[in-house]
Amino acid sequence: MKTDHPQYALCVFIVPGDKGSRLVNYMGELGVAGGTIIPAKGTSSDKWMQRLQLAENHKDLVFIAAPVDQSNQLMKQVASHFKFEKANRGIGFVMPLQRIVSKAGQAHKKQPTERVNEDMQKYQAIYTIVNLGDGGLVVKAAADAGAKGGTIIHGRGAGDGETAKIFAIELEPEKEIVLILVKAEIVDEVCAAILDTVDLEHSKSGILFVQDVISAYGLVQ
Incomplete structure (x- = not known):
């Protein structure tokens, strides 16, 4: 018997170094559990930031897989909650996943989907x-x-x-x-x-x- 599995997208966030865990916890509150946090270094091409030695700073790179039909709304909620519209608060984007293996060991393949806009x-x-x-x-x-x-x-x-x-x-x-x-x-x-x-x-x-x-x-x- 064939079972339909939800299709997934990868939500990627780049946030200040003390915000990665908070972001993962907030996504959990929204119904998407788990995530991977990788320490990284942020850079800026802004000359004034470079002169003030603020161009490089510690960042958290966060990867979270979410159902593709929920990913855009989740991203909007996270962006609003962490105030991504303000400078240096963070950025986020969603990428399609061709294949993901769940904790249960089942592999889910991406189906063709239309872009939202x-x-x-x-x-x-x-x-x-x-x-x-x-x-x-x-x-x-x-x-x-x-x-x-x-x-x-x-x-x-x-x-x-x-x-x-x-x-x-x-x-x-x-x-x-x-x-x-x-x-x-x-x-x-x-x-x-x-x-x-x-x-x-x-x-x-x-x-x-x-x-x-x-x-x-x-x-x-």
Whole structure:
């Protein structure tokens, strides 16, 4: 007998370092339990912030899987509760999931779904995995091409011979992953600028990939 399972989307939040646990707890109050919090470093391309040494600060990167038909409303509630419309309070976006395995071990595959509105096609997420210390170069190259800051995550192994995993990609301790959210219209330019700077194609020292964003909140225009 075939059972219909809910389809899922990935809610991603970047918030100040003391807010990740609160956000996960609030999502639990809204009916979505669980989540993953990863310490990260926020960056800003704002020159005044850089002069005040406030351009880099501790952030929590939070991943929470939610039913796709509830994800947009959940994101709105979180954005309102944590006041994402104010500067430096946080941003959030939703990405489609092709496949998720539940705690019960059942694999749920994504079914084709329509976007809620055209605004949801405005942004895409660029992920770049580079050698440790090159994350800042990626952010600067992206900023020069029109991006507004980014988030740098340091890979660290759990023990001898082990590696961290993000999106099922093994991330060795000497690597960094850079997450940058940009308007879809400049994705090609930003990717080209990053590749020109860190030369991933020839050095084989990392990887760059782009993922669609369903909706986004709290972004600086």
